Amino acid sequence: MKKYIVFWVERYLYEPNIFQRLLSFLFLPLTLIYCLIVWIKYKMTDTIDYGIDVVSIGNLSVGGSGKTPLTTALALKYENVAIVLRGYGRKTQGLHVVSNGHEILCDVESSGDEAMIYALKVPKAIVIVSEKREEGIKKAKEMGAKLVFLDDGYSKHHIKKLDLLIDVRSKNGFCLPSGPYREKIWSGKKVELLQEEIDFKRAVHIENETEKMALVTAIARPQRLDGFLPKVVSKHYFEDHHFFTKEELEEIMESSKAASLLVTFKDYVKIKDFGINISILDLDLDVEPRVYTLIDNYVKGDM
Template sequence: MRRRVVFWVEEYFYNPNFIQKFLSFLLLPLSWIYCFCMYLRFKSKTAQDFGIDIISVGNLSVGGSGKTPLVTALASRYEDVAIVLRGYGRESRGLVVVSDGNKILCGVDKSGDEAMIYAHKLPNVKVIVSENRNDGVLKAKEIGAKILFLDDAYSKHDIKKLDILIDVESKNSSCLPSGPFRERLWKGKEAVVIRDGIDFKRVVELKNKSDKMSLVTAIARPQRLDSYLPEVVGKNYFEDHHSFVRDEVLNILKKDNAESVLVTYKDFVKLEQFGLPLSLLDLHVEVNEDILKIVDNYRRK
């Protein structure tokens, strides 16, 4: 049931049918109220300088945008780096140091899938999950970070930072609940807006290929993968941040008569513990030099 609701909401936000468009129209008054409240929240905040270079990468709408590979690409260029994120889908609460830049200190159940991706792909980077980003920033400074990346923190208007926003196309440009937008790019709020395919491009490498692969993925709007997919014998979509159990994946292998399960890295960090045959769609991004210079120039201020 939860999976069906999540997929319905994603369709409602990004590719609505007639009934969903009508519902969106009916909810417009609530969206106006919500958006006005978010504007008042923005105006009430004063950005605090934490004495460390902070770059936030995210998007204004709900759902996936490619921020994880983009943060990975940017963070890999520097030393003494920390990444702080909320840790969606984790079973823990509060502040958890996932990696101290030398070793991974917890499992994916306590870190969440996105934090574990960073810990795997950037072994020299400190990775911290915390619902309170301010606490995460202070912890990063305490353990020696000199530059910090915030995953999806545009709305943290009380933190002085460089905001990089990935522009996500949608047929519905309204705020919640009528549309997918959590906030607007407020007047007086500086941000660098970048576009997939223009300011950065995705590069996908297929690892451990088999002749009969079945796609299993738990990412937002999984149809985004279609243009990168090799031939597969089945497609199995789960809601974003879904916590897999071994038997459900094993049953998919049997149902699709597959030799391996094809996964993204976000799924891989949760499935590798099961000892099942995995093929990997390993995604990274190449960033336009102009964007890299913006980050470098921000550091020199």
Template sequence: MKRFWVAWGERYLYNPSLIQKILSVLLLPLSWIYCLLAYIRYLRSRPKSFGIPVVSVGNLIVGGSGKTPIVVELAKHFEKPAIVLRGYGRQSRGMVVVKDKSTILCDVIKSGDEAMLYAQMLDSAMVIVSEIRERAIAEAASMGCDVVLLDDGYGKHSIEKLNLLIAVPTPNPYCLPSGAYREKLWSSKKVIVMMERVDFKRSVTLKNPTEKMVLVTAIARPERLDPFLPEVIEKVYFEDHHFFTQGELEMIVERTGATSLLVTSKDLVKMSSYKKLNISVLELSIELNETIITTVKDYVNAAKN
């Protein structure tokens, strides 16, 4: 049932039917109130410096936009980066140092899938999850990091930072609950808007391909994968951040006769202990425009001085 409502909600926000469009219009008064409250919250905020450069990679909408590979690519350009994020889907609370400069300190259940992916992909990066991002930034500064990369930080208006904003096309331009926007791009807020195929390009490598693959994934808006998919015999979608059990994955293999499960790197971190499963992996990488890289480096260097 939960999977049904998640899929319904994604269609409502990004590819609405006629009935869903009518519902969206009926909910517009609530959207105006929501957007007004978000604007007031923005106006009342006062950006604070934490003694360390902070670069945010975010978007304005609910659902996925591909922030993770961009953060990974940016982190590679610094010696002592820290990745700070909320840790959606984790089964823990408070601040957790997932990885110090060399060692992963907890499991994926405590860290969440995105944080563990960062920890595994970036040898020199510290990774911290916390509902209170300011606390995690202060911790990164105390541990000697030279820059904080904030995953999904546009709305954290009280933090002094460089804002990179990924543009995500949507036919529904309204704030919640009529549309997908958590808040608008306020005219007085300085941001760098990043356009796909202009400021960054995505590419995918397929590892361990087999003859009969079933796509199994738990990411937001999984249809984003379609342009990169090889031929698959079926697609099975779970809600974002879902923790797979070995039993449910084995049932998918048995039902479909698949020779492997095709997953993303984000899904894979939650399956690494399931040794009996044959896994194929879609590894997504990003090529960033040199102008973006230079802009970020210039900001970080100026903030240090």
């Protein structure tokens, strides 16, 4: 039931049918109230300098947009960096240091899947999860970081930062609850919009490819993968951040008669120790030099 509801909501927000479109119009009064509250909150917020350079990679809509691979690509280019994020889907609360830049200090259930991706793919970065992003930034500074990458930090208007915003388009242009947008770019808010295929491009490769792969994934809007998929024997979608069990994956392999399960790296970090034959649909980004120039100029104080 939970999976059905999640996928229904994703369709409602991004690919609404006629009924869902009518429903979104009925919610417009609530949307106006929501937008007013968020705008007032923004206008009443004072910006605080936490004494360390912070670069936020965010987007305006709910759901996946490529923040994790972009943050990964950017963080790999710099020294003495930390990555701070909320840690959606983790089974813990509060602040946790996932990696100190030398070793991983917790398991994926404590960190959440996205934080574990950073810990594995950017091994020299400090990785911290915290609902209170400012506490994570303070901890990163205390641990010696010189630059913080803030995952999904646009709405944290109280934090002095460079806002890099991934431009995600939707057929539904409304804010919540009528549409997928959490906020708009408010007047007076300085951001740098980044567009896929202009500011960054995806490069996809498959590790351990087999002839009979069953796709299994728990990412937001999994249909985004369709343009990158090889031929697969079946597709199995779970709600975003779902923690798999070994038994359910073994059942998928048996029912599909698959030689391996094709998963994203976000899925891999949760199942890598299950002893199941895994193929990884992995993603790297080729980032245009202008994005690094934006960061460099910000760090030097030219922005």
